[in-house]
Amino acid sequence: MSTLSMRIAPLLPLALALLFTAACSQAQSDETENSGETRNEAATKGGDRRKNKAAAAAIPGLRRVGSLKAVVPESSGLAPAATGQNYYYSFGDEGNAPTLYEITEEGKLVRTIDIAAPIRDWESLSRDPQGYYYIGDCGNNENTRHDLSIYRLRPSNPKDVVAINFTYPDQNEFPPKKKQRNFDCEASLWHEGKVWLFTKDRGQARTSKVYSLPDQPGDYTAKLVTSLTIPGQVTDAALRADGHRLVLLGRGELFMLDGNSWDEILKATPRRISLEGAGQTEGVVFKSDDTLLISTEQGELFEYKLP
Numbered sequence: 001m002s003t004l005s006m007r008i009a010p011l012l013p014l015a016l017a018l019l020f021t022a023a024c025s026q027a028q029s030d031e032t033e034n035s036g037e038t039r040n041e042a043a044t045k046g047g048d049r050r051k052n053k054a055a056a057a058a059i060p061g062l063r064r065v066g067s068l069k070a071v072v073p074e075s076s077g078l079a080p081a082a083t084g085q086n087y088y089y090s091f092g093d094e095g096n097a098p099t100l101y102e103i104t105e106e107g108k109l110v111r112t113i114d115i116a117a118p119i120r121d122w123e124s125l126s127r128d129p130q131g132y133y134y135i136g137d138c139g140n141n142e143n144t145r146h147d148l149s150i151y152r153l154r155p156s157n158p159k160d161v162v163a164i165n166f167t168y169p170d171q172n173e174f175p176p177k178k179k180q181r182n183f184d185c186e187a188s189l190w191h192e193g194k195v196w197l198f199t200k201d202r203g204q205a206r207t208s209k210v211y212s213l214p215d216q217p218g219d220y221t222a223k224l225v226t227s228l229t230i231p232g233q234v235t236d237a238a239l240r241a242d243g244h245r246l247v248l249l250g251r252g253e254l255f256m257l258d259g260n261s262w263d264e265i266l267k268a269t270p271r272r273i274s275l276e277g278a279g280q281t282e283g284v285v286f287k288s289d290d291t292l293l294i295s296t297e298q299g300e301l302f303e304y305k306l307p
Contacts, residue, residue, distance in 0.1 A: 046205035046233035047251030048276045051298055055277025061305035062275065066107030069299035076186070077236055078283035078295055079125040079133065081110075082155050089113075089155070090283060090295060094121040094139060100155060105293060107301045116159040117151045123186040124236060126195075128215065131156075134164075134195055138185040143175040143202070150188065150195050150213065162217035164195065169221050179203040186282075187237035187248060190215060191262060197222060198248060200233045208234045208248065210266060226266050230255055236284045238292070247292065249284040252276050254292075256306070278302060 056062060068075050074093035081087035081102050087110055089100045098119040102110040121139025128134070135151040150164040171183050180203055187198040187208075197211040208230040211222035232250035239246050246265045248255045252275050259265035275281055275294075283295035292304045 047253050049251045049280035051279035052277035063303045065303045066301040068107045071109045072101045074297050075295040076123050076282045077125040078285040091122050113155050113158050117161045124188040126189040128190040136188040140184040143181040143183045165219045166222045186235045189237050198234050198237050205233050235282050238284045238286050240286050
């Protein structure tokens, strides 16, 4: 063996070890980066429910105006109060009392109204021009419910409650396969003599189905009207007073649909606006034509100026 070969031979194991270590480090780096992307994708699927004060403060037009903590347990919806004066009604999520909480626009409690209706999973609230309110007891997280209802009442007579019971025409399994679980409804509103339902797509977070019901008490099969391409999970709905703008709230996001008629709105391409950092946004109502009031399940109350 030559002198040069004798000098190189002892160095070969060290060189091989260094190459192996570098390859492993790169593989671990790639794995970490890819798994990070997966975690981020999972965190944002169906919207971002995380609360981040700094991120929320950086959203143009969004301003925290109050708190519902210790006032409304897990606020799940908003509607203008019958008394006016910039007061609103809200209510608690599943497991809370059948109560409407009348609040100021800063979240201060005005009074409570006990409603003579069962509460399985109240998720939405709207009103019609005649002063009737419609409470959506149609939260259906597991897509297993057979007892879906809308309760109609006037807050001035909370013991006189009638039920609009319904089923979905296209649900045959309870529950359906996971990717077909799109029969949860957290958003509804009254418009032109009907109650309109917007589903929360728990299966794939990409479609909100739109159904309609008569606004009179009875047992019905909801009518499937259309499906909206919503890359998220809808948690509430609000229609501007002139009927030309629909807002669908998601978790940490909202979608705007504009049109000169209801039919045009339901055919419009939704415009997405990020509310990332606001938290699990659950309730929305128009304060004015260009301003929303938004509540979160964590108890925050925001005002948002629409662009």
